[in-house]
Amino acid sequence: MEAWEKVWVKDAEFLLSTHGSVGCVICHGGDSQEEVKELAHLNLIIDPSDGDCNTCHLDVAQSHDLSLHATLSGFKSALEARGGDLSEGSALATAMENHCQECHTTCGQCHVSRPDELGGGLVSGHEFRLTPSMQYNCIACHGARVGAEYLGENAGFPADVHWTQATMLCTDCHSQELHGSGYLSDSRYDNPNVARCEDCHEDVWTNTEGNPQHEQHLSDLSCYVCHSVAYKNCYGCHVSIDPEGLPCRTSEPSQMQFEIGQNPLRSSERPYKYVVLRHVPTCSGTCDFYGENLFPNFNDVSTWKYATPHNIQLHTPQNESCDACHGNADLFLTEEDIRIDEKNANQDVIVTDLPETVGK
Amino acid sequence: MKKLVMAVPIIIVMIALVAIGCSNKGLVGPEDEEELTNSCVDCHTDKALLQELAVVEEEIVSEETTGEG
Numbered sequence: 001m002e003a004w005e006k007v008w009v010k011d012a013e014f015l016l017s018t019h020g021s022v023g024c025v026i027c028h029g030g031d032s033q034e035e036v037k038e039l040a041h042l043n044l045i046i047d048p049s050d051g052d053c054n055t056c057h058l059d060v061a062q063s064h065d066l067s068l069h070a071t072l073s074g075f076k077s078a079l080e081a082r083g084g085d086l087s088e089g090s091a092l093a094t095a096m097e098n099h100c101q102e103c104h105t106t107c108g109q110c111h112v113s114r115p116d117e118l119g120g121g122l123v124s125g126h127e128f129r130l131t132p133s134m135q136y137n138c139i140a141c142h143g144a145r146v147g148a149e150y151l152g153e154n155a156g157f158p159a160d161v162h163w164t165q166a167t168m169l170c171t172d173c174h175s176q177e178l179h180g181s182g183y184l185s186d187s188r189y190d191n192p193n194v195a196r197c198e199d200c201h202e203d204v205w206t207n208t209e210g211n212p213q214h215e216q217h218l219s220d221l222s223c224y225v226c227h228s229v230a231y232k233n234c235y236g237c238h239v240s241i242d243p244e245g246l247p248c249r250t251s252e253p254s255q256m257q258f259e260i261g262q263n264p265l266r267s268s269e270r271p272y273k274y275v276v277l278r279h280v281p282t283c284s285g286t287c288d289f290y291g292e293n294l295f296p297n298f299n300d301v302s303t304w305k306y307a308t309p310h311n312i313q314l315h316t317p318q319n320e321s322c323d324a325c326h327g328n329a330d331l332f333l334t335e336e337d338i339r340i341d342e343k344n345a346n347q348d349v350i351v352t353d354l355p356e357t358v359g360k
Numbered sequence: 361m362k363k364l365v366m367a368v369p370i371i372i373v374m375i376a377l378v379a380i381g382c383s384n385k386g387l388v389g390p391e392d393e394e395e396l397t398n399s400c401v402d403c404h405t406d407k408a409l410l411q412e413l414a415v416v417e418e419e420i421v422s423e424e425t426t427g428e429g
Contacts, residue, residue: 004414009404024400032398037413040399 006121067180077186083297237281
């Protein structure tokens with residue numbers, strides 16, 4: 001997107017709309033009587049939605065203020081669980097400010113403009129869009145894993161069946177739960193109003209006729225164990241120095257793997273014994289740039305995490321037959337798959353006894 | 361603090377909007393209705409002017425639509 005295009009209010013209707021008619025200055029500050037750009041822009045507020053939509057959208061704003069999108073509490077809790085110190089002024093707090101803050105999501109970054117990560121820019125004139133854009137909002141932030149898996153951009157791996165068969169958008173499954181659950185949560189799998197496969201496929205539970213795999217396994221394997229394919233796993237994300245001498249993020253090349261492991265989040269909502277697990281980019285030295293041993297309890301938390309890859313298929317290599325899965329060590333996360341320095345962290349999720357072949 | 365400062369004008373405008381039935385024109389005093397200058401609108405709706413004034417920043421192409429998550 002060209003720099004001028006990012007700031008072009010091309011839709012005249014905006015000026016007459018509920019939002020536009022209050023006048024630019026109310027939301028953006030600055031001075032509308034000044035003719036010179038620099039003067040007109042004095043005290044400009046670039047992201048006005050960061051707190052100021054609550055006058056009219058109080059319910060949404062109150063909930064949003066506690067959501068993972070606004071607070072990044074999911075990142076914070078993950079760092080703290082490894083012993084990270086995020087108190088003000090700490091080395092890790094500085095790292096967080098420099099490398100994580102751009103994912104903090106304002107109302108406008110879903111409804112008005114592209115996120116800062118992409119350098120901002122109005123998505124569609126200055127329209128306040130009810131439905132965010134899949135490409136310019138959601139995938140702008142969730143592109144590397146979710147977006148690439150959903151659209152089939154990882155060479156050799158097919159796009160999600162919901163995209164290929166029904167051209168569904170992110171917002172066909174994710175809706176206002178994105179405004180948060182109304183309480184402060186610390187994990188992306190903690191929102192009670194979240195999308196579920198059963199929202200649309202409730203009949204899989206009631207009608208298992210002619211589907212012996214559903215009959216056998218719906219309650220002990222998550223849907224993803226049978227219906228997702230290899231997904232992206234990241235290792236060794238580090239802060240290092242870019243050519244201009246500024247700190248930046250780098251990581252080892254990601255790997256496409258499929259690993260079934262034990263469910264680390266077993267609960268009445270997620271009763272499965274087995275789920276698929278994804279390796280997260282963190283390693284004990286991720287933030288060494290900012291100081292030594294910033295994660296003293298690194299091994300307290302597994303590096304293979306509960307996952308819900310967005311690459312659903314009807315037929316997958318592992319659901320071809322019972323024994324495509326039973327006895328197939330390649331599919332399961334076992335001791336050998338774990339990096340030597342991460343063995344302790346992952347004891348609770350690895351599989352020790354493979355299901356035996358059943359001859360079908 | 362920013363929030364508080366912003367809330368005041370917004371509330372005032374909302375009250376004004378309700379009072380005048382949300383008409384944009386009504387916000388402007390009758391005397392300057394014709395010649396209202398609003399340089400924000402003038403500039404941000406003028407494509408040629410924007411093209412001229414835009415400061416070309418470097419865009420990190422590799423990150424385009426490949427956000428971290």
